[in-house]
Amino acid sequence: MATNDSLGTFEQIILTSLVLLGENAYGATVHEKVEELAEGSRSIGSVYTTLDRLEQKGYVKSWFGDPTPERGGRAKRFFKITAVGQRVLQQAMKVADNMVTGLREIGGLA
Amino acid sequence: MTAFKIIWLSILSIPEFVRPENSLWQTDELKGVKPLRFVLAPVVLLIAIFAVLVVTSRRNTSGSVHPPLNAAFLLYLFYDAKNCDALVGDLEERYRIIRKRFGARRANFWYWTQVIRSVGPIAWAATKKLLKAASGVAAALEIWRRIRG
Numbered sequence: 001m002a003t004n005d006s007l008g009t010f011e012q013i014i015l016t017s018l019v020l021l022g023e024n025a026y027g028a029t030v031h032e033k034v035e036e037l038a039e040g041s042r043s044i045g046s047v048y049t050t051l052d053r054l055e056q057k058g059y060v061k062s063w064f065g066d067p068t069p070e071r072g073g074r075a076k077r078f079f080k081i082t083a084v085g086q087r088v089l090q091q092a093m094k095v096a097d098n099m100v101t102g103l104r105e106i107g108g109l110a
Numbered sequence: 111m112t113a114f115k116i117i118w119l120s121i122l123s124i125p126e127f128v129r130p131e132n133s134l135w136q137t138d139e140l141k142g143v144k145p146l147r148f149v150l151a152p153v154v155l156l157i158a159i160f161a162v163l164v165v166t167s168r169r170n171t172s173g174s175v176h177p178p179l180n181a182a183f184l185l186y187l188f189y190d191a192k193n194c195d196a197l198v199g200d201l202e203e204r205y206r207i208i209r210k211r212f213g214a215r216r217a218n219f220w221y222w223t224q225v226i227r228s229v230g231p232i233a234w235a236a237t238k239k240l241l242k243a244a245s246g247v248a249a250a251l252e253i254w255r256r257i258r259g
Contacts, residue, residue, distance in 0.1 A: 027200035045185075045228025048197050049235040064196065070206060072176065074199030 005057065007092045013037050014050050015059065015089045018081040026065070026076040051079055059085030177205045178218055181225040188229065188236045201225070 007015070017033035018025045030051070031044045054060040065076040081089070103109060182198045189197065201224055209217035 027196055028203050031200065043227035043231060044197060044200060044224060046231040048189075048193065048228075049231045052193070052235070064192070068199075070203055071199035072202045074195045074202065076199065077193065077196035 005088065007088055010038075010042075010046070010050055011054060011059075012089065012092050014047065014054065015081055015085055018060065018079055019086075019089070025079045028076075030079060054085065058082060059088055175206070175209070177202055177221045181222050184225055184229050185232065188233045197228075 013034055014030065017030050017037060021029055021033055027044065027048065031042070031047045034042055034047055051060060051062070055062055059082055060079055061082055062077055062079045065078055067073045067075045182201075185197060186194050201221060205217055205221050208220050
């Protein structure tokens with residue numbers, strides 16, 4: 001299903017991280033996975049603001065876990081991709097796939 | 111001396127204590143930089159705030175296993191408390207690992223780096239939210255004005 005809203009690269013990386021992490025997706029693990037996928041350093045602040053934006057769009061949902069001592073008694077904020085988020089990510093992957101196929105047909109980038 | 115004058119006048123011009131038409135700005139050396147005061151003043155203030163926070167946090171965290179409190183406070187300035195708690199918790203989780211492995215000084219440096227890099231996107235998101243709300247209020251006022259007038 002095609003959607004009107006297209007995802008930015010960073011949004012795609014974050015949604016992919018959520019899919020890869022599954023039940024263990026909270027701020028710190030998402031940040032680590034994003035840095036791994038993006039092959040570079042990203043600030044945790046930009047990860048959180050993007051997750052907030054994705055939540056507003058309805059692509060992600062979040063909830064708070066129990067406070068833990070190793071976090072100074074602070075709760076973890078868990079994230080999960082929604083069905084709409086999965087559809088939008090699939091659409092973005094399809095577009096990326098089309099681009100790769102197109103480039104392969106002409107023998108790659110010069 | 112000129113640089114000091116520019117910085118000082120820029121800061122004073124924020125609350126318009128020294129208005130642009132004031133004779134203090136009319137000297138030859140300051141005329142050219144007058145339009146820059148809106149950029150200079152916030153930059154100078156931000157640097158001053160960071161400097162004060164870094165210096166005081168050194169005193170607060172000596173011998174403590176907790177990350178620099180002032181660094182965390184910077185995040186609370188721009189982000190709502192509940193979400194910020196989770197973000198600070200994430201940073202603290204990693205901070206403890208780095209502290210155990212590399213020591214307090216490097217861990218504090220890492221923490222400050224993370225916070226300074228994170229403040230930008232968070233402050234920008236908060237500003238956009240504020241501007242959106244302000245434009246909504248302005249639009250509502252404009253509609254109200256047209257209905258009335």
